Amino acid sequence: MHIETQAELLKLSRLLETDEAEMAFLDGQDLNALAAFRNSVSSFFYEQHQDSYQRLAGISKLVPTGASAKLATTVLGSVLAAGIASELPAERAIKLADKLPDDFLAKLCIHLEPSYSRALLAAMPDKIVATVAKALLAMNEHITLARFVAVIQPSALKAVTGSVDDGEAMVKIALYLEDKTKLDTLLGLLTETQQRATLKAATDHELWPAVLSLNGHLNTQLRGQMGNLVAEQGETVLSHIIEVASDQQLWTNLLQAVNAMDNTHQQAVVNVAKLREDHIMESLITTVAEENSWDELLLLLPLLDHAHLAPALDVLTERQPQTLDQALSQAHDSNLLGLFGHLPEEEEPRMAKALHSHATDSWQAFAARNSDAQEIASLKAQLG
Numbered sequence: 001m002h003i004e005t006q007a008e009l010l011k012l013s014r015l016l017e018t019d020e021a022e023m024a025f026l027d028g029q030d031l032n033a034l035a036a037f038r039n040s041v042s043s044f045f046y047e048q049h050q051d052s053y054q055r056l057a058g059i060s061k062l063v064p065t066g067a068s069a070k071l072a073t074t075v076l077g078s079v080l081a082a083g084i085a086s087e088l089p090a091e092r093a094i095k096l097a098d099k100l101p102d103d104f105l106a107k108l109c110i111h112l113e114p115s116y117s118r119a120l121l122a123a124m125p126d127k128i129v130a131t132v133a134k135a136l137l138a139m140n141e142h143i144t145l146a147r148f149v150a151v152i153q154p155s156a157l158k159a160v161t162g163s164v165d166d167g168e169a170m171v172k173i174a175l176y177l178e179d180k181t182k183l184d185t186l187l188g189l190l191t192e193t194q195q196r197a198t199l200k201a202a203t204d205h206e207l208w209p210a211v212l213s214l215n216g217h218l219n220t221q222l223r224g225q226m227g228n229l230v231a232e233q234g235e236t237v238l239s240h241i242i243e244v245a246s247d248q249q250l251w252t253n254l255l256q257a258v259n260a261m262d263n264t265h266q267q268a269v270v271n272v273a274k275l276r277e278d279h280i281m282e283s284l285i286t287t288v289a290e291e292n293s294w295d296e297l298l299l300l301l302p303l304l305d306h307a308h309l310a311p312a313l314d315v316l317t318e319r320q321p322q323t324l325d326q327a328l329s330q331a332h333d334s335n336l337l338g339l340f341g342h343l344p345e346e347e348e349p350r351m352a353k354a355l356h357s358h359a360t361d362s363w364q365a366f367a368a369r370n371s372d373a374q375e376i377a378s379l380k381a382q383l384g
Contacts, residue, residue, distance in 0.1 A: 001027045003209040003248065005034070007175050011143055012038045015045075035178070039115065046113040049083060056080075057087035065092075069099035078104060082111035090123035097128055106135035110144050114178070121151045129156040130163060137169055145169075146176035149186055161189040167201030170194065175210045180217040187222055192229075199229055208241050212250040215257045224260035231265035239274040246280050251287040255296035263303075270303045281311040282319060289323045298327070298335035302342040313347055317354035324354055328362035333370055341375030352382040 001009075001024075008031060009023040015038060026034060056076075060068045072081040085093050085108065097105055109132055112121070121129075129152050136145050149157060164170050170190070174183055187195070202211045215223060230241070245254040258269050274280060288297045301312060316324055328336065343351060355363045367380055 002031075003175070003213045004031055005029075007210075008034045008038070011176065012041075014143065015042055042113055043115055046083065046086075046116055050087070053080075053083035053087045056084045060084060060088065060096075061092060065095045065099055068096055072096070072100065072108075073104050078107035079111045082108045082117075083113070086113060086116040086120060088120075090120050093120050094124060094128070097124070102131055102135050106132050106139060106141070109136065109148075110141055112147075114147055118151045121148060122153065124152065124156065126153065126156040126159050129153075130159040133160040134163060137164065137166065140169075142169060142172035143176045146173045147178065149173065149177055150179050150182050154185075157185070158189055161186065161194075164194070165197065167194070167197030167199070168205050168207065170198050171201055171205075171207045171210055171214075174214050180214075183214060183217045184219050184222055187218065187226070195226060195229055199226075199233060203233070203237055203240070208244040209248050209250065212241070212245060212248070212253045212257075216253045220260050223257055224262070227257040227261040228265045230257065231261055231268045235272055238269060238272045242272060242274045242280060246283040249283075249287050249290075251284050252291050252293040252296060255288075255293060255300065259296055259299055266300065266303055270300050271305055271308050275308055276311050278311060278314070282315050285312070285315045285320055285323060289320070289326055292326075292330055294327045294331035295335050298331055298339050302338045304342075306344055309342070309344070310347075313343075313351065317350045321354040321358040325359035325362050328359055328366050333366065336366065337370060337373055337375040340379060343379075345378070348378055348382060352379055355379070356383055 005027060009026060010020050012026075012034065013020040013023050063071070072084075076084070081104075085096070088096070100108070105128075129148065133145060133148065145160075148160065152160070161170075164173075174186060177183060177186070190198070198211070202208045215226070218226070231238070233241075241254065245251050258266055261269070275284075284297070288294055301309065304312065316327075340351075363383070367376060367383075370376060
């Protein structure tokens, strides 16, 4: 099961108060559709009691905030108080929040319905947000914290991220974000020490599937920063990451990360011995073909030494030669020229044979478009 699907089904199981395993039948469904379904169910549950929340909120306005806070903690409880808070004017809710115990306020936030509490969370002062976030971290409420990220003020978010020194928590908060476009903002606030902590947590807590998946949502600059730090983890960690990419079909995400690194760090990754294993390279080429991420792969092939390039050529020319036709049709010519120009002389005959047998038309079209390219002069001579 894809890691982002797992995260979505965990959120759904929490909402329905059932075991996560009971949601396994939904594996394979569209991720956006699952999220939309969950949000609809959450709104439905809230709206069943919204009239009551509104009446109680109206009564609360007539009572001093201190008395309202006492009633909330001793009579109403955190679930009902969350519904009432969403129906209060933000100013009144903030005054009430300031009088509630931190642990109760944190529990209340767990039960806020996202679509009805956005304005309230956005209006919360930084001090209250930071205090609640600290309590939620202690409760391992990463899903609730992820809801905060999307709506709280930038200054409050900075205060929250500054207090998170747990790399595992940060990875999980990022994974549970409702809006992954907020990921750049979240990770951009982390110090290098915090970024390194997230990578250490990925190794210590088997979170590399999450980290690789999230990489696909980052901008190029952050992808490069994080990628360079990944490349410094050493061959054992890099080999494990490669295995994760193979097992979880996260090759495109890994290729994007490597392409964003600087050249020195790229070399450290692409020439890891693990990539020479036949099943690893076959998995890589298969995923690239399925996801049409040829450009991401072809940009890196010229960086491979001969020992690492040979297994790639084994797959391209012998075990999956049909993929050459797809690559010639879908990749950018400049990236294809990079591969052909990097071919060792002794590898040219089998490449020419594979092109002739499986990609004649696409090769001829490619060669015609690049008639003056020196990178393919030798192949053209062999193909006639």
